[in-house]
Amino acid sequence: MRWRPGPIFIILALAALLPLLDVVLPPKMQLCEAVRGVFLYAILALGLNVVTGYAGLLNLGIAAFMAIGAYSFGILTCEIYPFQLGFWPALALTIPIGAFAGFILGAPTLGLRGDYLAIVTLGFGEIVQDVLKNLDVVTKGTQGINPLPAPTFGGSEWTAEDEYKWYYLFFALLVLTVIAVRNLERSRLGRAWFSIREDEIASRSMGIRVERTKLIAFATAAAIAAFAGGLSASVLSSTGEPSNYDFQISILALCIVIVGGIGSIAGVLVGALVMVGLNSIVLVKATAWMAANGIGSQGNVLLSPNNWKFLIFGLALILAVRLKPNGLIPPRIERAKQ
Amino acid sequence: MLDFEVFSQQLITGLSNGMIIALIAIGYTMVYGIIELINFAHGDVFMLGAFLALTLLGALGMEAWGPSGQVFGVALMLIGSAVFCGGLNWSLDRLAYRALRKSSKLSLLVSAIGCSFVCMNLGLFWGGAPMTVFANGNSAAAPKNFPAIIPQINLLGDGFLRITPADLLVFTVTIPLMVGLTFMVKRTRLGRAMRAVAQDPTAASLMGIPVDRVIGATFFIGGALGGFASVIYSLYNNTIGFQMGTRAGLDAFTAAVLGGIGSLPGAVLGGLTIGCVRSMSDQYLETRWTNTIVFCILVLILIFRPNGLLGSTRREKV
Numbered sequence: 001m002r003w004r005p006g007p008i009f010i011i012l013a014l015a016a017l018l019p020l021l022d023v024v025l026p027p028k029m030q031l032c033e034a035v036r037g038v039f040l041y042a043i044l045a046l047g048l049n050v051v052t053g054y055a056g057l058l059n060l061g062i063a064a065f066m067a068i069g070a071y072s073f074g075i076l077t078c079e080i081y082p083f084q085l086g087f088w089p090a091l092a093l094t095i096p097i098g099a100f101a102g103f104i105l106g107a108p109t110l111g112l113r114g115d116y117l118a119i120v121t122l123g124f125g126e127i128v129q130d131v132l133k134n135l136d137v138v139t140k141g142t143q144g145i146n147p148l149p150a151p152t153f154g155g156s157e158w159t160a161e162d163e164y165k166w167y168y169l170f171f172a173l174l175v176l177t178v179i180a181v182r183n184l185e186r187s188r189l190g191r192a193w194f195s196i197r198e199d200e201i202a203s204r205s206m207g208i209r210v211e212r213t214k215l216i217a218f219a220t221a222a223a224i225a226a227f228a229g230g231l232s233a234s235v236l237s238s239t240g241e242p243s244n245y246d247f248q249i250s251i252l253a254l255c256i257v258i259v260g261g262i263g264s265i266a267g268v269l270v271g272a273l274v275m276v277g278l279n280s281i282v283l284v285k286a287t288a289w290m291a292a293n294g295i296g297s298q299g300n301v302l303l304s305p306n307n308w309k310f311l312i313f314g315l316a317l318i319l320a321v322r323l324k325p326n327g328l329i330p331p332r333i334e335r336a337k338q
Numbered sequence: 339m340l341d342f343e344v345f346s347q348q349l350i351t352g353l354s355n356g357m358i359i360a361l362i363a364i365g366y367t368m369v370y371g372i373i374e375l376i377n378f379a380h381g382d383v384f385m386l387g388a389f390l391a392l393t394l395l396g397a398l399g400m401e402a403w404g405p406s407g408q409v410f411g412v413a414l415m416l417i418g419s420a421v422f423c424g425g426l427n428w429s430l431d432r433l434a435y436r437a438l439r440k441s442s443k444l445s446l447l448v449s450a451i452g453c454s455f456v457c458m459n460l461g462l463f464w465g466g467a468p469m470t471v472f473a474n475g476n477s478a479a480a481p482k483n484f485p486a487i488i489p490q491i492n493l494l495g496d497g498f499l500r501i502t503p504a505d506l507l508v509f510t511v512t513i514p515l516m517v518g519l520t521f522m523v524k525r526t527r528l529g530r531a532m533r534a535v536a537q538d539p540t541a542a543s544l545m546g547i548p549v550d551r552v553i554g555a556t557f558f559i560g561g562a563l564g565g566f567a568s569v570i571y572s573l574y575n576n577t578i579g580f581q582m583g584t585r586a587g588l589d590a591f592t593a594a595v596l597g598g599i600g601s602l603p604g605a606v607l608g609g610l611t612i613g614c615v616r617s618m619s620d621q622y623l624e625t626r627w628t629n630t631i632v633f634c635i636l637v638l639i640l641i642f643r644p645n646g647l648l649g650s651t652r653r654e655k656v
Contacts, residue, residue, distance in 0.1 A: 116595060116646075255448055259448065321438065321446075
């Protein structure tokens, strides 16, 4: 049989070539920095996709694990703490730390049914945020931990100007995440997750250890989210304030997964592009363009594109699930059903 | 003040706030009970109700009305916001949710999140309305001051406790509403239809129950309760803002889950619990830890009672 590139391959190949487009575009319209944000949210959403898409457990607090990753990256690297690790070991450590946090939250609560679990994860998100804000002795409260190191690759440490290096670092880590979750999806564990999602009692009678399998899904998602958090802290050189990891972020990740196609990797990638692209590329560029051309004023609330953000985002969500109930790129199993 | 006085005072505050939370929580629990949707937009419908009340107050110049006129004014705001919020909630169901009855629960949830964003944005625009009560449309996003048209006096004279007319208003509005609602769900035809649809929509429709109309009615009633709650909340707290729906919604939804989602007395119990925990934590611990404590209690209760305080244990069928 002849090899045909799948949707994941096409999306990633286009992303790899994107910097070439930036060479032609005028400086104000360049896309690389914004697309980096898309990559970051894609990694986060791939993590959420493991727990919500594969195992069918609604998690409304994924941002908490991102915060845990960012803050542990900060504490492990920043010079005011005793550890002072470099970029790579600290980033690698965010993965087991995140998994452990997921385990701590998951172990006592996985007995809960559907939406009860969802509200507990939501509560966990709020708790983590508050604890980070209030334990200011350790976390520096709303100031965030900074400065944080960037990777060194052949000589000096990267700075914010090394846009393309960052771009390809994010890209490479996204590819790594895609490969990891794709292998998980096709493993024995992945099939156990699907089976639990479809019917818990039947899975149990087939010999799947439901609690343990759910817990692994939870911890995997948490690990990937923490990894995304560490990465975002590094590129900003700061953990930022705790409210950078609030409920809105969890909701954005959930919308990416569902609008893109729940349980589908290619879907999540497209979903991240559409959702984050709308949020931080189209609207931001439109605002910049309008300001440059003297349209819009400070006085009238209706004339600033930024004030339309939630309306546009909300309508996009309503329309997306209405027109594409299984997502933009549904997983293969849903496509087969149609 | 004596310790006991402080405690009782905080208890009154907690119960008043708890009743308001409970009223919003009922909207969540009714909708969840009937179509298993966490109606994320409910908190924002509540917020728009408060904006409508402020608009009515400003447009009719209620601040200048005499005491008896203001009683009439409060009644007018209550009815106006209830009808408005009920209608809005009904329209959300009609326009956004009804088409998704047969799709997955998560699509429905995302649709509700979308509605929540749209409503929140409408609140932002509303805050920029060119009216005196909205600061003439300047700084639309800033919180708005809601005039205290209820006198801030102590009904107990110089007694050791302070009960204001606002406290009294909370209880005189919420308790009859809750009693009436319980009666409606238990005794009327519509209530029976609602319970039937909640139990099994297919069987209900085979018995000739107009399922979509019953669901619509549920949304209307839930929204209307949110409308009542919005007016009481505004008169009680005197500040409203376009983002208040998220906070109130989170509290109310937590209350609904705490009490056992789908259960009306559960929502009330959950609301009162959260209201009291909040006010006690504000008083005896630090305010900044209050949210953490509320959610820790939620997690603890759910670990030991996985279906909430009053929720029924429904066995999953194969």
